[in-house]
Amino acid sequence: MNAIEVLALTKRFNGLTAVDHISFGVEVGEVFGFLGPNGSGKSTTIKMLTGVIRPDEGKAVIMGHDMQREPLKAKQMIGVVPETSNAYIELSAWNNLMLMGELYGVPKKRREEQAERLLKQFGLHERRDSHARGFSKGMKQRLILCMALINEPSVLFLDEPTSGLDVESTRLINDIIRDLNKSGTTVFLTTHDMMEANQLCERIAIINRSKIVAIDRPEVLKRMASGLQSVEVSFQQVVKAEALSAFARVRQVEKRGDRLRIYAEDVDGTIDCIISFANANGLKILSLNTIAPSLEDIFVILTQKERPETNHALA
C-alpha cells in the first residue's frame, strides 16, 4: 500500500485549471519532493491532499483512506506544516501544542509527553510558556512543525518548511525530517530549494502549468539533461574561449571568472582534446573538472519549456 495515492486529481478555479489530472504514488517511509514554479499548482495540490479543498475530479488516498469519502480518518493520519506561519500567536507554545493534541484526540498524558519531547527536540522548551507572538520566524516555524507532529502522524506534509529561515533553523528542520524518515514517517515536501530537495528527497515530482512533467529519483532526473554535462578548465595562462570552441562535438564555451566551461556531448573526448591542446601550446592546466547538471538545471529546463512534448528532446 502506498502512503499517498493520487489519481487524476484535478482542480479548477473560475474556469482555469489549477491542477490537471495529476497522478502519482508515494511509498510508505519515502521522502517525496514536489517542485514547481510559482502558480504551477503545488499549493493547490497540497491543499487537496490535506483535505483543505475538494478536488473537482480524481481522488487522493492517504494511508488507505480516501480524502473525500473518509476525510476524518485520512486527516487523523497526517501532520501538516502549511506554507505560511499559522500558530495561534495569542497562545503560548505549550497551549498551541495542547490545542492541536486535543483536536487530534491525543490522550492528555500522551500529548503532554509528546509536547515536552518535541519542545526539547526543537529547542523551544525554555520558551514553552511564552506567547508565540514574540517568536522569531524560525521559532514560529519550529513550533508549527511541533504542532504537526503532536499526533505522531504517519504522513507529514511540509509546504516550503524552510522558506526564508535562518541557517540554524533550516538545518535543524532538515535534520529532523531525516530523523522522522528514519523512524518510518512518510514525508511529502514542497520546496523551491533544489539543494534541499536533492539532499532530502528519494523521489521528486516536478509540476509545471498544472501538470506533472517529470517524476523520478533526483539522480535519474539529472541524467535527463546529459546534454548539459560540461568540463571546467583553468589554465595558468590566459586562453580565449574561441580557442576551445573548435574542439569536436563542443556545443558551447563560457568564460566563468578565470575558468572556461565547455558544454560537450562527449565529455571524455573533450578532456582528451583539452590535454592535447595544453601540451601542443605549452599551457599548464591548474584545474580540470567534469560538471554534472544540477537538479536546478533540470528544473529550469522542464519548467521553461513552452510545450510539454518538447521535453522528450531531453531524454
Added chain:
Amino acid sequence: MPWHEQIGRSLVVAKKDVWIYYLKGPVIIFGLIFPLFLLIAFTIGRNISARELFPGVMGMAIFFTSTAVGPAILPWEARSRTLERLVCSPVSVWALFLGDVLASFFFGLLISLAPLIVLLELGVEIQNILVFGVGMILATFCFASLSILLSVYPPTDVPATVMMLSSLVRFPLVFISGVFLPVEELPPWGRAISSVSPLTYFIDLARYSITGTSYYSISLDLAVLLFFAIAFLLVSIKLHERFLPQRLS
C-alpha cells in the same frame, strides 16, 4: 469517527475561541461596551419600573452579547491563516462551527448574568424560573447560531467588515422585536414584522416569566426559538461549507 468524539472536538474549538477571541477589541466593543451604553440609554430617564424594563433589558443583553463573538472568529482565523490548520485537522465542518456557536453561547450566557443579577437586586421577581431559564438558554443558543450565520458572507478576512455588516442585521432586529413596545401594542403590520424575529419570542417569554401574561403561547415561544436555533445552525454550517474554499483560497 463517532459523533460524540466530534462533539468533544467542538468543545476544544470552543475552548480555543474562549482563549483567543473573548478579549479581542471588536468583541469587547460590540459585546460589552456597546450593549452597556444601549442599556443605559434604554433605562435612564424612563419613568418605568425595573419589572417593566426586565424583558427589554434581558432581550437586548442576551441578543447583543451572544452575537458578539461569532462574526469575529472566522475572518480572524482566515486572516491569521489558522483556519487552514483547523480545516486539515480531523474535525468535521459541523463540529468546527458548532464549537464557534458554543463559544458565542457561553459568552452570551455569562455576560447576560450581570444585568440579570442587577435586575434581581432591584427587586424583580421571576415567577416562572424554569420557563425563563429554558427560554434564556434557547435564545442564547439561537442568537449564537445567528452570529455564525452572519459571518458567512462576504467570505472576507477583515473582521471589521463582518462586524459592521452583522450590525446591519442586528439593529433592525432589535427595533422590530418588541423591545421598546410590547407586541400587543404594535399595529397589525408591526406585529407581522415582529413575528419573523426570534428575539420577539424571547421577550414574550421574559415578560411571561415576570407578569404571567404573554402575547403568544409559551409552547409557541419555545418551539419558535428551538426552530430558529436549529435552522440558523444548519443553514450556517451548509453555507460555510459552500464558502469555505473561497475563504481559504
